[in-house]
Amino acid sequence: MITRTATARYEGMGKSGKGWVSTQSGVLKDQRYGFNTRFENEPGTNPEELIAAAHASCFTMALSFALANAGVNDGTLETEARVKLDQDGAGFKVSRSDLRLRASVPGIDDEQLRRLADEAKQGCPISKLLNAEMNLEVETTTPAA
Secondary structure (H helix, E strand, C coil): CCCCCEEEEEECCHHHCEEEEEECCCCCCCEEECHHHHHCCCCCECHHHHHHHHHHHHHHHHHHHHHHHCCCCCCEEEEEEEEEEEEECCEEEEEEEEEEEEEECCCCCHHHHHHHHHHHHHHCHHHHHCCCEEEEEEEECCCCC
């Protein structure tokens, strides 16, 4: 079993409060977050952005391993995840995560890439964690010769 940790601190309450989030790896160290970074686009991060980063990176890595297992050793995968936050009664919920994959992978046809991408979407641990609708859009490009 592997355990990873992150910590969040919030000082003050509600809209006037300010928070900081840090990760075990140190990639995030006292990164600012709060109402203004979540709902008003002030500099800093927010939980949905962090979920989007986790989902994009998890899916992309899962697909890279699936492609390697299929004998593909070269190419580029780039995934954008868009996590939607919707009002849910008096509160909010993450309602969906849309993945958009741009792939340049020589030696594999579009049908096989799409099948492997769909399997990676279903199988990556972050996909399994999310209790939200998920969509996947795949765009392939021809590798430069």
